[in-house]
Amino acid sequence: MKVDQKLIEKYHLNQCTPEERILVEEWLVDDNLDFSPLSLPQFDKSHIQSQIWENIAANIIEPAPIKVDNNRKRLIRYISIAASIVILFGLFIYKYNIDKEISYAIFDNSTSANSKYFEKNSYELILGKHATAKINVETGEFFSMGTMVIIPKKDFEFSFIGTREKKELKNGETYFILNSKNTGKQIILSQSELTFLAPTIQNQLKLQFNII
Amino acid sequence: MQLKPISKTLLLLLIVFFIGCSSRDQSNSSSNNYSLYIMNKNLGNTIVTTNSIDSGTINILKDGIDLPTQYFDRSIIVHNGFFYHIKSGKFIKFEMQENALTEIAAIPMSNQHIENMNWQGKDTLLLFTLDNKTYSKLHYYKIDVKKFEILQKEEIHLPVAPSKFPIVSIGFSTLHQNNLILGYTYNKVINETDFTTIDTMYFATLDPQTLKIKSIQKDNRSTYPGGVNTVQSYSFHDERGNFYFMSCPGIALGNNLSKPTAIFRIPNNTTTVDSSYFFNLTATNQNHAYGMWYLGNNEAIIRSERKDLYNDFSDHHSTYQFEYYVVDLLKQTATKLTLPYDKGTRKESVLVENGKAYITIDDKDDNHQVWIYNIQTKKISTGLKLDKETDFIVRIDKLN
Numbered sequence: 001m002k003v004d005q006k007l008i009e010k011y012h013l014n015q016c017t018p019e020e021r022i023l024v025e026e027w028l029v030d031d032n033l034d035f036s037p038l039s040l041p042q043f044d045k046s047h048i049q050s051q052i053w054e055n056i057a058a059n060i061i062e063p064a065p066i067k068v069d070n071n072r073k074r075l076i077r078y079i080s081i082a083a084s085i086v087i088l089f090g091l092f093i094y095k096y097n098i099d100k101e102i103s104y105a106i107f108d109n110s111t112s113a114n115s116k117y118f119e120k121n122s123y124e125l126i127l128g129k130h131a132t133a134k135i136n137v138e139t140g141e142f143f144s145m146g147t148m149v150i151i152p153k154k155d156f157e158f159s160f161i162g163t164r165e166k167k168e169l170k171n172g173e174t175y176f177i178l179n180s181k182n183t184g185k186q187i188i189l190s191q192s193e194l195t196f197l198a199p200t201i202q203n204q205l206k207l208q209f210n211i212i
Numbered sequence: 213m214q215l216k217p218i219s220k221t222l223l224l225l226l227i228v229f230f231i232g233c234s235s236r237d238q239s240n241s242s243s244n245n246y247s248l249y250i251m252n253k254n255l256g257n258t259i260v261t262t263n264s265i266d267s268g269t270i271n272i273l274k275d276g277i278d279l280p281t282q283y284f285d286r287s288i289i290v291h292n293g294f295f296y297h298i299k300s301g302k303f304i305k306f307e308m309q310e311n312a313l314t315e316i317a318a319i320p321m322s323n324q325h326i327e328n329m330n331w332q333g334k335d336t337l338l339l340f341t342l343d344n345k346t347y348s349k350l351h352y353y354k355i356d357v358k359k360f361e362i363l364q365k366e367e368i369h370l371p372v373a374p375s376k377f378p379i380v381s382i383g384f385s386t387l388h389q390n391n392l393i394l395g396y397t398y399n400k401v402i403n404e405t406d407f408t409t410i411d412t413m414y415f416a417t418l419d420p421q422t423l424k425i426k427s428i429q430k431d432n433r434s435t436y437p438g439g440v441n442t443v444q445s446y447s448f449h450d451e452r453g454n455f456y457f458m459s460c461p462g463i464a465l466g467n468n469l470s471k472p473t474a475i476f477r478i479p480n481n482t483t484t485v486d487s488s489y490f491f492n493l494t495a496t497n498q499n500h501a502y503g504m505w506y507l508g509n510n511e512a513i514i515r516s517e518r519k520d521l522y523n524d525f526s527d528h529h530s531t532y533q534f535e536y537y538v539v540d541l542l543k544q545t546a547t548k549l550t551l552p553y554d555k556g557t558r559k560e561s562v563l564v565e566n567g568k569a570y571i572t573i574d575d576k577d578d579n580h581q582v583w584i585y586n587i588q589t590k591k592i593s594t595g596l597k598l599d600k601e602t603d604f605i606v607r608i609d610k611l612n
Binding site: 128146147170173178179180181182183185187190191192193195196197198199200201203204205206207208 | 257281286381401403404406463464465523524526606
C-alpha cells in the first residue's frame, strides 16, 4: 500500500487500521524514502496559501508606527554643541592655568639649611639654604632672597634689583645669583665669572652647591 | 718631460705633504713659546699658544683650543710644554694634542684644592693644598712631574685656628736659607657674600725635609700675605736672594680694609720678616692692589684698583679700573704706566722676559692685547692682539 494523501488524512482523522497506522508512522520517520511530491493543482496551491496567510494575519499585532520627533533631535544637537564648547573652554582654561603656573612661579626654601632643586619646563633652579625666589619668565621679573643657581633651558631676559638693564641669560649656561646683604643688590655671575670672587666666597659657594 | 703615472702620484703626495706640514707652524702647538688663557664673551674658555707676543693677531675661536668650563679654569699651571690642573679628585698632567688639552697622566688627590704651588727646578713641583670641607687641613706634596708621581706627602700641622676665624688661606711658600717658609692667615665668613680676615699675617718656618714646624711669627702691620698663586703672582726673590711679598687686604682677597696693601721683605740672611722694611702702597696710591711681578734691579710691577671707579665686589671684576705701576723697592716710589684701564679682579697678566714686561689689558674700547713696557727705555708699545670674541685675557705664560 502506498502512503498517499488519502491515507494521511485517514491517519489524522484516526480512521486507520493498525497496519495502515504503522505504515504511515514508518513513512513519517523514514528519511530515505522517496517521496513524490503530492500533486496539487496550481489554483489550489495559491488558494491555500492565501487562506493560510489570512489566518495568520488576523493574529499579527501591528507594530506602532515610528514617530519622527524633530524637536527632540534639534534639542539633542544643540545640547551636544554646547557641551563640546564647554569642554573645549574648560580644557583651554586648564591649559592656560598650567601655562600661567609655568611663567610665574614662587620657590621657597626658607626653612631649610640645605639646598633644594626644582625643575620647570624652561629652567632648572637650585635654591641655597634659606633662599626664596619669585620668577616670572614672561615679564622678566626675578626676585630673590639668598643664594641660588639657575640653568635656563632657553634664552631669557630678566630684570634684577640694582641694575637698570635687563640681563640676558643663555640656554644651557649655569648662573649664580647672590644677594648682597650689605647693599641689597642682586649679583649675577656665570659659572666662568665665579673665578673673580674672593677665594673665601668662591669656596663657600662651591661647598653649598656641591661644585668640585 | 713626460712623467710616468706613478711618479706623478708620488710628486703629488710630496707636495701635499709639504703643504700640510708647513701650515702647522701657525696653529696651536705645545712647542710654541707662549700660552694665553682667555675667558670668552660666549662664556667659554679658550687657550691659545703662539711663538710671538710682540706682534700679530689671533682669532681665539678660530685659532684657539676650546676648554670646557666643567673641567678647566684659569688656575691651570703652565710649565715647560705641559699643563697641570686639579679637578674631580685628580691632579692631572695635560698635553696639547690636535685641538684639545689631553690628559696624559693623573695622581689621585681628592677633596682638596691647591692654595700654593712652587717649582723647585724644572721637574719638581711642590703643592700646598687645603681640604674642601673645612678649609683648614693643610697638605704638602712633592711631585716629580716627569715620572708624574708623588715623591713625598705630608700633613702640615698648623696651630689651632684663632677663635671665630676657622678658615686658612696660604699666601706664599718659599725655600729660603735652607728652610721652608709659609705665609698664611685666617678668614671668617660673615654671610654668603661677606667675609673678612684676621688682623694678622702669620709666617711658619718649617724643616724642608720633615715639614715639621720650627717656629711661627706674627706681624700685624697688614694681613693676608700673598694670595693664591695659581691665579696670580704676589712674591719673588731678587738677584741677591731677598724674598719680597705683597699683602692683600683689599676686597678681592682679604677684605679687611683696616689694613693697607704693602710690600714686605724677608732678607737673604734670615728667616724673619724684616721689621724695618714696610713699603705701604695704599699710603702711596690711596688704593689697594693685587699682583706683583719682578722686573729686576729692585723694580717690580704692581696692579692696583681704583676705589672711586667701582661700587662693590659685584662690579669689581667688570669695571675698567686697574692701573699698572712700576715700583722701586728700595726708594719706595710708584710710577704709573701710561696704559688704558684694565678689567678683571685678579689675572696673571704680566710676563717679564728679555728686558721687557708684557702686559695683557682688556680695555673699555673692547681691545684685548699685549702692551710692551721696555724696562730700560721706559717706552711703551703694543704687541699681540686678540679679537673681540675675547672677554678677559686671564693668563699670559711662558710655555717653553
